[in-house]
Amino acid sequence: MPDLNDVALFVNVVRAGSFAEAARRLGIPPNTASRHIRQLEEGLGLRLMQRSTRRLSLTEAGETFYARCADQVEALAQAADELSDKSGLPRGRVRVAAPADFINLTDTMAWVSEFLAIYPDVRLEFLLSDLRADLIGEAIDVAFRGGKTLEPTLIARPLVHYRLTLVASPAYLAARGTPDSVDALANHDCISQPQPAGRTLWRIDGPEGASEVHVSGRFRASTMKAQLDAALAHLGIALLPTLVTARYIGAGKLIEVLPGHGVEGFGFYLVYSSRRQLPRAVGAFIDFAIKALTAQGWIDVAARSHHGTQAPISV
Incomplete structure (x- = not known):
């Protein structure tokens, strides 16, 4: 059976995109991170990652292993947070990806300010770019995304059709x-x-x-x-x-x-990568954002009819 610490490290490396960045976030030396991933691969008898001086990529086995264990690692981390936080209130960081003009074209700062006032232990990070964010690779919790098609693996909450x-x-x-x-x-x-x-x-x-x-x-x-x-x-x-x-x-x-x-x-959607074991802060942000955008008239009747959809939507 693989060491669960090594499995968690593997998930962090994938999300960070490199051993160096994962090690920096976790406060360990990069060579220690690399050594533990080698130990994990040896224990599984599988090559999980292809390494080069320029980039790190997953093998087919690595992609399968990541898909199977990422949610479980996240659930364990959330359980630990909830046990250590008896208040049960949302806390921690929420990373949000949105188009470059999202804040300019909507009254975002008004409801973001209200959200942060209600949840003082939550921190928001907005990554604004017209390039489509990689939710897993960039550790994005929630993304606002427009277009005709969405990745079938994403959970999508329709906001407006246009x-x-x-x-x-x-x-x-x-x-x-x-x-x-x-x-x-x-x-x-x-x-x-x-x-x-x-x-x-x-x-x-x-x-x-x-x-x-x-x-x-x-x-x-x-x-x-x-x-x-x-x-x-x-x-x-x-x-x-x-x-x-x-x-x-x-x-x-x-x-x-x-x-x-x-x-x-x-369509314009609010998307995230998993509907299981959503951190409280992420769930609170999703619910608050939908209510705020509804109040601003951004959610139309057609989208509102799908508001409760919990299965991935491909459009």
């Missing part, structure tokens, strides 16, 4: 004219993600089906907030989520271009 539509400011359209077809977008300044080739391919759904058009423009930006600001500053036509443009369309600051055209089938 589509992308074409928008521009009244001043831009007055100066450049309003396109009357998807093909006409090629003759306009279009705001999109930077591309090495200089042109972006937009696939647009419309009443007559899907169309493709290569677009370009004088301004590109890697974040949604910057693209929104550029559209508001009359720099061109942007393809943006309805959940961030609706208020500006309602205020007359943006106009929907080619109504009935857009990109369908997007």
